[in-house]
Amino acid sequence: MKSLTVVSLLAFATYVSAQANGGPPFDPAGAKNVGNGQGKQFIGGQCLSAADCGSGCCAGPSGICSGVGAQTQAGKTGCGFGGGGGGAAAPPAAAPPPAAAPPATASKGGPPFDPAGAKNVGNGAGKQFIGGQCLSAADCASGCCAGPSGICSGVGAQTQAGKTGCGFGGGGGAAAAPPPAAAPPPAAAPPAAAAPPANKGGPPFDPAGAKNVGNGAGTQFIGGQCLSAKDCASGCCAGPSGICSGVGAQTQAGKTGCGFVAKRFVRRAAAPFVL
Template sequence: MKSFAVVSLLALASYVSAQANGGPPFDPAGVPNVGNGQGKQFIGGQCLSAADCGSGCCAGPSGICSGVGAQTQAGKTGCGFGGGAAPAAPGAPAAAAPPPPPPAAAAPPNVGGPPFDPAGVPNVGNGAGRQFIGGQCLSAADCGSGCCAGPSGICSGVGAQTQAGKTGCGFVSGGAPAAAAPPPPPPAAAPAAPKAAGPNVGGPPFDPAGVPNVGNGAGKQFIGGQCLSAADCGSGCCAGPSGICSGVGAQTQAGKTGCGFVAKRFVRRGRVL
């Protein structure tokens, strides 16, 4: 009990003195996790070394737990503050530092285009197709939408691949395997007025919030909204069997039968209208 009280007092004193050294402010709720080397400190809480942080990154200049992809943002000076292990409390064994993150997760910096969503750091470079739109990617294999857009590598809807400073699908980092960009959506002329949504006859249910985007061919329908052809979808993929906008990497999940759905009302004399 006496050792715990000593560690708590040392952590509180360090919290007061280090806060003035630079970087973002500490979250005061993390004070109990400072300096115990148990890897329980959350991002935004103070740390004395990487051994405190669940993320494995204790960033300078003051010592704050950080996501690896955000280690130099908001005044932070990168991981490595305090060395690999926290000082041991009197009478307690020193805690070993957690292993560094795998090389694939060490994402390169953003050099153009929109900023990355830091919540996507766990999905960078694993090639599992789980990265959401706005998260960083090293190739198209990371993205649920199938589109990793330049110049920095950010998952994008196919229909928005050249917006907000993006330079189009096909980005591949120097350390990532090449992956083919998804095919562009088939040409389709926008009808004069939005079509009424039809019934769902298979696959996941439609999101009713997407009704205004059905059949207008403007590429504004979000994933989960109904579509009459790929021209409706921001992702460029209208999946069967009922016509629902889908990420390319998820086009056969949850009962979907793949991209390429075109409503019968759009087919006349063997061509898509």
Template sequence: MKSFAVVSFLAFASYVAAQANGGPPFDPSGAKNVGNGAGAQFIGGQCLSAADCGSGCCAGPSGICSGLGAQTQAGKTGCGFGGGAAAAPPAAAAPPPAAAPAPAAAGTNAAGGPPFDPAGVPNVGNGAGKQFIGGQCLAAADCGSGCCAGPSGICSGVGAQTQAGKTGCGFVAGGAPAAAPAPAAAAPPAAAPPAAAPPAAVAGTNAAGGPPFDPAGVPNVGNGAGKQFIGGQCLAAADCGSGCCAGPSGICSGVGAQTQAGKTGCGFVSKRFISRSRRSLL
């Protein structure tokens, strides 16, 4: 109990001091993952060393978990924050490729497009639909979004399938099973969930502006359970895991990116959410 209190105090002291060093602002919803070395911190959350980060990269100058391809962007100074002790965890993250021959055989994004998020290695090629956006895929069946985009095979939101060098959904790796194209063809029925989720369908689209919603987040719209991921639609902050529902159309955003790509900042609340709240008080 005493050691936990010491770690919490050090994490808090580091959070206050580190912001002054520069780099992007920390996402405050990741405060619980700082300094525990459990590898549970998401990209954008504060870290004391690489052992905190799911991506295996704790970037300077202030200590923020970063995707490997973005470690020197937005004022970051590269992985390795936290000293020599932080170098060991990335090496420990390397064994998964050896335990998953199929992903290793798929290679890297040598054909072009965005870099793969290394945290997604366990989801490559298993066809279970568990790969998140930014992770490598061999076919659409790997991706939760139903879109495996070329030219190298990376899971993408349907609305962003041609951005950042991507060449659109439909990628199928040469080493993928012959049956892999079938799931890709079956991806269109993914449009059916809106019909099965009236609140999300009623909430509409991003007609007011801002980035397109990731359709994979439809089940999380308007339930107030805090399960919506960044890029998914929201009716209020209660839907978002990051705690930020950004205008002008209502999209979950990292706090540090709340005014980027046409977003107008956290605090969006839809009229439907307000109406529903009033009815619950009657």
């Protein structure tokens, strides 16, 4: 407990000064994940070593979790930041995960795979993130495995950057087909109260997040619809129509900032509880 407290204090003390070393600003929503070595920090959050990052890449010069393909963009100096040069000592590095079989390269078109997702390829567990390789939609948390080479994609971006749309299932010669996929899970019940449609401005919702709307579980990803900040993993439900957003991007693309709460949701909370 004492060592965790020391690491947390170091992360807090260097949060502002680290920004002066270059690279993009940290997303403050990730402050709770700095320095614990649990691999829970999202891209854009501060890190003291790669052990903090879900992507496995802690980029210099100031220590920020990055997608491997973007490790030298926006002033970043590449993966490998471990606390040195940023003013904070890195915690003991976690043991690396067992090496996974190398995925096929995206040599038949489409964007390159993020190698941090190698452990999620072909297991049908729905844990692969956007940008990771997939053998079928059953691998992808977004439910969309896009051609031509099999890469998990947001539904709204399935034909961008050379992708040919959802529906890749291992055919086309890009990778060997996985064992027969398990039956899809039953459809989630619709939320108790639907938020207003995105017709009042702001970007469109990613329909893959429909199952996370209004449950208050904090599992909705950036781009998914929200009724309040309790739905969003980032802690930011942005107006004008309620969409989960990174804190640093809360006023971009027509968004009006964090703090959105659906009107029907507010009325329900204000009404007396009657059995």
